[in-house]
Amino acid sequence: MRCIKCGEKAIMELPRHNSAFCKPDYLEYFETQVERVIRRRRTFNRDDRILIGVSGGKDSLSLWHVLARMGYKTAGLHIHLGIGEYSSLSYEKTLRFSEQHGLTLFTVDLAGKYGMNVTELSRTLRRAPCSGCGLSKRYILNREAYERGFDALATGHNLDDETATLLGNILHWQIGHLARQSPVLPSTGEKLIKRVKPLYTLTERETAAYALLHGIDYILEECPNAWKAKSLLYKDALARIEAESPGAKQRFLTQFLEAAQARLQVGADDYVLRDCVRCGQPTTAELCAFCRMWQQATERAEKRKRYRETASGREMPTLQERF
Ligand code: AMP
Ligand code: FES
Ligand code: ZN
Numbered sequence: 001m002r003c004i005k006c007g008e009k010a011i012m013e014l015p016r017h018n019s020a021f022c023k024p025d026y027l028e029y030f031e032t033q034v035e036r037v038i039r040r041r042r043t044f045n046r047d048d049r050i051l052i053g054v055s056g057g058k059d060s061l062s063l064w065h066v067l068a069r070m071g072y073k074t075a076g077l078h079i080h081l082g083i084g085e086y087s088s089l090s091y092e093k094t095l096r097f098s099e100q101h102g103l104t105l106f107t108v109d110l111a112g113k114y115g116m117n118v119t120e121l122s123r124t125l126r127r128a129p130c131s132g133c134g135l136s137k138r139y140i141l142n143r144e145a146y147e148r149g150f151d152a153l154a155t156g157h158n159l160d161d162e163t164a165t166l167l168g169n170i171l172h173w174q175i176g177h178l179a180r181q182s183p184v185l186p187s188t189g190e191k192l193i194k195r196v197k198p199l200y201t202l203t204e205r206e207t208a209a210y211a212l213l214h215g216i217d218y219i220l221e222e223c224p225n226a227w228k229a230k231s232l233l234y235k236d237a238l239a240r241i242e243a244e245s246p247g248a249k250q251r252f253l254t255q256f257l258e259a260a261q262a263r264l265q266v267g268a269d270d271y272v273l274r275d276c277v278r279c280g281q282p283t284t285a286e287l288c289a290f291c292r293m294w295q296q297a298t299e300r301a302e303k304r305k306r307y308r309e310t311a312s313g314r315e316m317p318t319l320q321e322r323f
Pocket of ligand 3: 276277278279280281287288289290291292
């Protein structure tokens with residue numbers, strides 16, 4: 001297998017592009033893809049300050065690396081989710097990367113700032129960890145980007161993430177989600193920061209290769225809750241289709257973005273944003289979804305505490321005391 005650019009021995013084959021590259025030409029291909037997304041999708045410009053959500057995984061570290069290399073003004077934000085050893089390791093990898101490259105890193109500790117980590121939140125609410133985790137990440141990333149005066153918020157979502165989300169949204173006909181599924185979500189209010197996904201044309205395998213070739217030390221472990229997420233099933237199904245028909249994933253997403261998405265926009269902007277009465281972040285309701293979730297979690301935790309205190313003082317708590 002030879003590099004299609006220079007004829008040297010190739011180290012990376014890309015069946016979906018019918019091509020193969022040597023190390024320098026692969027790294028150039030990767031940067032060109034990112035550059036193209038930035039230019040075509042007008043994600044941000046040279047003067048913008050970009051906050052990157054960094055998990056310590058291959059995608060977000062590669063994203064930070066490539067944008068910093070290209071000379072963009074970036075800083076990272078890591079949210080410590082408190083999912084046991086996995087979160088400690090994620091933080092370590094992120095911190096080490098920022099120190100090695102002399103980049104600014106902000107950190108938010110979910111339990112420290114809001115009172116519970118993802119595991120406690122999920123137990124208290126009796127909900128899958130991923131739902132509270134996803135909502136918390138979206139909320140905190142936007143809030144920190146706004147409060148710290150950033151112009152754009154970038155995440156490391158790749159082609160596999162985006163196609164899995166698209167498949168899930170279609171399987172459940174989530175029209176509202178489909179209308180908003182885009183590599184660039186412009187700011188629709190002062191406190192809603194523009195959200196961008198510069199790696200959305202690159203696969204997981206491609207970001208992993210970029211990280212390895214640049215010697216980026218990223219966390220290899222998956223989140224221990226990942227097996228509960230439907231997205232893995234969708235990724236598996238799409239991988240099988242891709243193996244039979246190289247390029248299918250990319251066509252699925254590109255054709256959705258180019259041909260279908262605009263048609264779903266009718267009525268998508270028919271909502272009025274206002275400030276959440278509790279935290280001031282933008283929402284369509286009185287309380288934002290994040291504050292509603294935390295209010296419910298706090299109430300439940302207090303109820304359980306009262307129940308435990310009552311139970312330890314008496315032999316048999318009444319039914320009302322139990323619930
Ligand atoms: P995930 O939702 O885990 O697939 O992650 C998608 C993107 O969200 C990552 O590429 C990061 O940009 C961002 N992200 C995930 N986890 C964190 C975290 N703990 N802190 C900051 N950003 C995160
Ligand atoms: Fe959120 Fe796994 S990263 S539950
Ligand atoms: Zn709120």
